[in-house]
Amino acid sequence: YLVYSVYFFLLFVVLFTKAHRYQAISWDWLDFTRDGSRGWIEAVLNVVYFIPLGSLYGFRAKPAEFVFLALVTITGVETIQYVFYVGTFALSDILLNFLGCSIGYLLLKRVYPIFKE
Known part of the structure; x- marks a missing residue:
């Protein structure tokens, strides 16, 4: 519980406190490729930030439930960033x-069954 509590706190900080009074929408699926190395670094971080969330969903969710939960969560995060002027609603981020x-x-x-045994 402690690890995921810290994770969610840090995720909140990263997602909702990095931009001040900024709002935009990007419909480009590959917009991170146009921003040079900074864009690629941000793309890698966008992947890494959500690995723990996917593993958390993996404890209980079946594959179809996982897809639904993950997409609803991520779309919700992007929507909140847009509505509260703290970032961009970007399809590439989704x-x-x-x-x-x-x-x-x-x-x-893959790994949990090994440790479970």
Whole structure:
């Protein structure tokens, strides 16, 4: 519980406190490729930030439930960023965050049975 509490706190800080009074929408799925190395670093971080969330969903959710929960959560985060002027609603972020969740989910499904035995 402590690890995930710290994770959610840090995720909140990263997602909702990095921009001040900024609001935009990006419909480009690959906008991170146009921003040079900074864009790629941000893309990798968008994947890494959501790996723990995917592993958390992996404890209980079946694959179809995982896809639904992950997409609703990520779309909700992007919407909150847009509505409260703390970031961009970006389809590329949804794609990258979902990729991170999927990695976490698949890792848990592979590794957890080994540790359980």
